[in-house]
Amino acid sequence: MNRIHKLHGSNHHEIGLEHGSLHVFANDEVFGTFEDRVYEMADNNLRIPRSVYMSYTPDAHIGIGTCIGTTAVWGLKDGFVSPSIVGVDIGCGMRVHTTPLHKRDIQDKGVRRALIRAIEKYVPTNERKNSNYEDIDVMEVVQHGLQGLPERYVPGERWLTHVEQASFAFDPAALEYLPPNIRKNAHGQLGTLGSGNHFCEIQYLEIAEEHKDTAAAWGLFDGQVVVMIHSGSRAWGAMLGREYTQVIRGAMQSWGVTNPDPNVIYAPIGSTEGRTYLNLMNSALNFAVSNRHMIAFGVQEAFREVFGPQMELPVLYDLMHNYALKEFHRNQGMLVHRKGATRALPPKHYMNTPAYMATGHPALIPGSMGTSSYIMVGRDEGIKNFYSICHGAGRLRSRRATKQAVTVDQFEQSLKVGTEDEILVNHRSLAAILDECPQAYKDVDQIIDSVVGAGLADVVAKCRPMAAIKGL
DNA sequence: ATGTTC
Numbered sequence: 001m002n003r004i005h006k007l008h009g010s011n012h013h014e015i016g017l018e019h020g021s022l023h024v025f026a027n028d029e030v031f032g033t034f035e036d037r038v039y040e041m042a043d044n045n046l047r048i049p050r051s052v053y054m055s056y057t058p059d060a061h062i063g064i065g066t067c068i069g070t071t072a073v074w075g076l077k078d079g080f081v082s083p084s085i086v087g088v089d090i091g092c093g094m095r096v097h098t099t100p101l102h103k104r105d106i107q108d109k110g111v112r113r114a115l116i117r118a119i120e121k122y123v124p125t126n127e128r129k130n131s132n133y134e135d136i137d138v139m140e141v142v143q144h145g146l147q148g149l150p151e152r153y154v155p156g157e158r159w160l161t162h163v164e165q166a167s168f169a170f171d172p173a174a175l176e177y178l179p180p181n182i183r184k185n186a187h188g189q190l191g192t193l194g195s196g197n198h199f200c201e202i203q204y205l206e207i208a209e210e211h212k213d214t215a216a217a218w219g220l221f222d223g224q225v226v227v228m229i230h231s232g233s234r235a236w237g238a239m240l241g242r243e244y245t246q247v248i249r250g251a252m253q254s255w256g257v258t259n260p261d262p263n264v265i266y267a268p269i270g271s272t273e274g275r276t277y278l279n280l281m282n283s284a285l286n287f288a289v290s291n292r293h294m295i296a297f298g299v300q301e302a303f304r305e306v307f308g309p310q311m312e313l314p315v316l317y318d319l320m321h322n323y324a325l326k327e328f329h330r331n332q333g334m335l336v337h338r339k340g341a342t343r344a345l346p347p348k349h350y351m352n353t354p355a356y357m358a359t360g361h362p363a364l365i366p367g368s369m370g371t372s373s374y375i376m377v378g379r380d381e382g383i384k385n386f387y388s389i390c391h392g393a394g395r396l397r398s399r400r401a402t403k404q405a406v407t408v409d410q411f412e413q414s415l416k417v418g419t420e421d422e423i424l425v426n427h428r429s430l431a432a433i434l435d436e437c438p439q440a441y442k443d444v445d446q447i448i449d450s451v452v453g454a455g456l457a458d459v460v461a462k463c464r465p466m467a468a469i470k471g472l
Numbered sequence: 473a474t475g476t477t478c
Contacts, residue, residue, distance in 0.1 A: 087473080088473050088474075089473040089474080090473090092473075181475080184475090185474090185475055194473075194474085195473080195474085196473055196474090197473085198473080232473065232474095233473090234473090234474080235474060235475065237473085237474090238473060238474040238475095238476085239474080239475090241473090241474090242474080242476095246478095322473090
């Protein structure tokens with residue numbers, strides 16, 4: 001494939017491909033690791049007409065149809081929406097709750113083990129379909145997001161305000177076209193973690209000296225214990241995504257639209273298919289934000305069981321990295337797809353939720369198990385990438401390849417098993433989650449260095465893992 | 473990612 005390479009400044013590359021240009025944000029070390037296949041995928045996606053902008057963050061890696069780590073933008077008037085650029089885990093995202101605890105309060109392994117056990121009790125991880133909240137009407141939640149939750153599950157106003165978006169518009173006319181089993185399968189899944197890379201981690205903060213004012217404004221302090229949650233829309237989003245991908249695939253055939261990659265799926269935003277997809281996607285975003293809310297509710301219950309009923313875990317922020325959002329840029333309405341990309345708005349940007357208007361909002365970036373996660377804040381310069389930064393370390397090896405390349409011993413070493421600083425895990429057997437070991441991921445510090453060096457965002461706090469709860 | 477793959 002012909003490629004024309006331009007360098008726009010530190011860590012910002014523009015690659016001219018056959019069907020348009022792709023921006024890549026990566027330092028030299030990470031940039032050198034991108035293989036031909038990720039450029040081929042971008043080129044196939046650039047065949048979708050009238051693309052305004054497309055980019056990779058440094059964590060980009062192969063996905064179905066579109067790389068995970070893609071930001072892709074179309075004008076609302078004449079643009080396209082693509083279920084394959086949203087991805088299969090619609091509404092997947094991050095959430096952080098602070099605690100009043102210092103890391104020394106939970107340094108004792110017995111205390112941390114008690115916390116893990118308590119969290120497992122309130123946040124089901126290894127059994128399917130056993131939510132503790134079967135009294136919640138899932139249909140209310142998918143239509144109204146957090147507004148659809150019963151009041152007894154909203155511990156405070158802050159739980160509704162410190163989120164990227166509490167509720168997404170959903171037209172109930174679509175209810176009669178839902179896949180037949182979706183209610184049955186999604187019922188009982190609210191407040192459950194799911195599997196794969198989803199997790200709940202207990203971490204402590206290292207505040208970045210240059211941004212300690214922002215950290216203080218957010219209520220963060222050095223050594224503070226926080227809880228980070230990574231989960232999505234579970235079966236609800238998966239079933240909708242799969243079904244509607246097939247619908248649009250059929251529509252593309254009837255329109256005579258083809259792509260070299262059969263997994264690149266798209267429809268005009270204004271078409272019946274496009275509008276219906278966005279409507280259904282919104283129901284999955286509502287499920288996803290409510291699911292993370294209920295996981296956090298369970299985590300707070302668990303902390304109360306261990307530390308007493310007065311324990312409060314205020315939400316820092318909840319935001320997603322798999323969706324397509326209508327945003328206003330360059331004086332016009334745009335549809336911004338983020339597939340494994342996180343919005344990071346700078347201070348004073350109008351799209352900030354009011355609570356974070358002055359400072360910009362926390363952008364929550366997970367590492368891999370055993371490595372650091374990050375709490376970041378966007379910079380004004382981030383506009384060059386439509387305020388998108390990375391979504392994590394990014395997978396380096398497939399699950400299969402990881403299981404072949406890495407031993408359980410090596411995994412144990414990376415978790416410092418047997419030492420005072422051991423990162424405790426809920427699973428008795430690490431073999432079961434070997435495909436989630438740090439060796440399966442890129443070096444998150446290189447990813448963060450790429451983002452900071454490109455001027456997209458700054459680090460406010462580094463989050464060091466102390467205990468991890470993973471689903472199966 | 474997912475009650476998983478026509």
